[in-house]
Amino acid sequence: MRWHKEVRKEEPGILRHPPDGMAWKHFDNIYPDFAIDSKSIQMGLASDGFNPFSNLSSSYSLWPVILIPYNMPPWASPNELKELWHGIDAYDSYGVHMFKLKDVVLWTISDFPAYAYLFGWSTAGKLACPVCLEDRRSRRITDKQCFTGHRCYLSANHSWKRSKDYDGFSELRDPPRTFTGEDILKQLEEVHVRTPGKAPNNSSRKCKRGANELNGSKRSVLFDLSYWSTLLLRHNLDVMHIEKNVCDNIAGTLLDIEGKTKDNLKARKDLQDLNIREELWLKKTASNKYEKPHASYTFTREECKSFCQFIRTVRLPDGYCKVDPLLQDGCLERNAIWISQTKVQKPTIISDDLYALSQGALERYHSYQSCVVNGVQFCCKEYDDTLQTQCSGVCTEGDHNNENILYYGFLIEILELSFIFYRKIYLFRCKWFNSDPKDKSVYKENDLTSINTKSNWYVNEPFILANQAQQVFYLLDMRRGSNWRFIQKVNHRNVYDIPETSEVVSNIPNNDVFQADESVQLPPFRPVED
Structure with a gap:
């Protein structure tokens, strides 16, 4: 349990383990009495939901919760969380003495839909971003909400901020504010208490939100922990889902795979609605059909063949294994x-x-x-x-x-x-x-x-x-x-x-x-x- 403080070597500018991050150090600065004891346990909470027996029409789902201790090295392998925060009596067999064993949940880990349940903020609609909150960067294009304001994070003198090639507008806004835990708690006070669940007899499940509720759906039970609102980083997204989806979308678009590419007919119509990139607008043929002009970001037929030939030659190392020597x-x-x-x-x-x-x-x-x-x-x-x-x-x-x-x-x-x-x-x-x-x-x-x-x-x-x-x-x-x-x-x-x-x-x-x-x-x- 003391590895993270007594054995792990810290190198400035290198992020290898949670104690290297700003969130961990921020917590240690706020609660030095907790951090001073290397045996105090710091944990993350991970969760994901699924419908039992793959029954997607079921009115209920299961949400297993996993608590991950970060004191130990990654190769090693709740609890009354309020009580553990104040400490419980434990025995140190090495030091041969009793001590107060303390515990803290540093953050949660989940995919984006589970984020909504753990945070209490709906991840759908124009206010879906749980970081921007009311400082939204979304706009409606045709029949969907699109988040196109990422250029606000660029430096003020970046050439892309004034360019209209991206979405037809210059981006002159500053990045969204950084909302503290107290800001979020104040916002959640506006949210009415509703009965959770999808049961048909639940009258609260389709209630409309008030004007001041924004996208809040409930006050997360994690805010009952006295330190939760002071944390710098409360929620993490599971990178596995993000990497897979992004990789699938990029490969599907490069190879122009029907049903997998994001460069589809609707996307080309959106370009025309936004009045940008005229060279990519749909062209009407003599047979009264529409075709997509070739885009520079998609492969030609010969380039697709070369790409597939390259993939066939790839041989990756074994991640880990044990083979008897010859x-x-x-x-x-x-x-x-x-x-x-x-x-x-x-x-x-x-x-x-x-x-x-x-x-x-x-x-x-x-x-x-x-x-x-x-x-x-x-x-x-x-x-x-x-x-x-x-x-x-x-x-x-x-x-x-x-x-x-x-x-x-x-x-x-x-x-x-x-x-x-x-x-x-x-x-x-x-x-x-x-x-x-x-x-x-x-x-x-x-x-x-x-x-x-x-x-x-x-x-x-x-x-x-x-x-x-x-x-x-x-x-x-x-x-x-x-x-x-x-x-x-x-x-x-x-x-x-x-x-x-x-x-x-x-x-x-x-x-x-x-x-x-x-x-x-x-x-x-x-x-x-x-």
């Missing part, structure tokens, strides 16, 4: 790897690790086709080509002409070297591509880097330590040819880039589950008992 025995050629040419008598001041390295590797080694390093699976190129995934791309930092650069390549072989005292070292033998940024084998455009995979570099220095490797995967660069690949870094599921402080109290018992448990097939180099 073991091969062999004799190590002494000239393949240089570790140490000097053998010394073991003095007492030299550690077992250093002494084992100085004696050189044993005669035999193991060769593997795949392994797992810190939760990430790597496969050798030959074996990887037989799979539907791509796990052979590697990247590491290194020096070239006194400059620190990134080296890219393929993993060719995994070696396990054995030393005296049961020490082991794992090496990756790689084929490196010419990654010199001054060479013509690498092109950078915006945030994309393309590299020639037929180029060879540092042929006589193919080895790196396994824990020095970062995984990348390659995507075909169709514009430059079959030998060129775009480089993409990998963010693996269940592998978290959250640094921890080095001043960790070593005698705190570590009972948490870490992703290091997935690395048993490639253990870290550490001393063992003789």
Whole structure:
């Protein structure tokens, strides 16, 4: 429970975990008595509704509620919330004393329809935005409400604010006000109490709102928590729904898929109603039908074919998995790897690790086709080509002409070297591509880097330590040819880039589950008992 404060390392400008955010820090500043104890629990509330048994005509729905504690690291895995806010007696087995265990719900997590239930603000109609509230940025176009005021967030001198190409008007308004919890409570006082539910005998379910109620539907029970109105961020939207819908809409529009594209006949009619983009208005044909002129943001037939061909070539890495290594025995050629040419008598001041390295590797080694390093699976190129995934791309930092650069390549072989005292070292033998940024084998455009995979570099220095490797995967660069690949870094599921402080109290018992448990097939180099 103390990880978030005593172990997690904070880096300015980096958002990795909820304590890095403004909302968490804002709460700590307002309630220092709560924040000072690292064992105080901070939680999020998530909810979503569904009709039981997929019966959409049902007059009721189910809303499971999940409380998520944020004290612990993300790889580890109510309650009387009012009572927990003031604290309950608990026992600290490590400190061997009693203390007050406190708890707080920092925010809720839901999709947009569930937002309406948790907030008490209807997410439909011209006042649907629960952030803008009465400072709405919506307008009615034909038969629907559209939210077209996003340019108000641009800087005052931005060229798009005065342009009329977007919706036929210049956008001279400032962003909407930031409403505090007290502002929202004052607004909710205008909302009449109604009986919730969709039952046919509920006379309140179709009552019209008064002029001062705006889009308020109820006073959320969460406002009964004394701290709820003071929070900086009370509600979060589940990004999964947003990402999927946005991705589907973009792909459907680019490929002009009937029924999936947003560039449909109604959208073209709206352009004409708004009197903008005349080149995209519907054209009447000789057969008295309407057709859409081709838009620059949709693919031609040939571009659609190229896009689909590119998608067919994409092979992504495994997010996480465990595969038994394929073991091969062999004799190590002494000239393949240089570790140490000097053998010394073991003095007492030299550690077992250093002494084992100085004696050189044993005669035999193991060769593997795949392994797992810190939760990430790597496969050798030959074996990887037989799979539907791509796990052979590697990247590491290194020096070239006194400059620190990134080296890219393929993993060719995994070696396990054995030393005296049961020490082991794992090496990756790689084929490196010419990654010199001054060479013509690498092109950078915006945030994309393309590299020639037929180029060879540092042929006589193919080895790196396994824990020095970062995984990348390659995507075909169709514009430059079959030998060129775009480089993409990998963010693996269940592998978290959250640094921890080095001043960790070593005698705190570590009972948490870490992703290091997935690395048993490639253990870290550490001393063992003789």
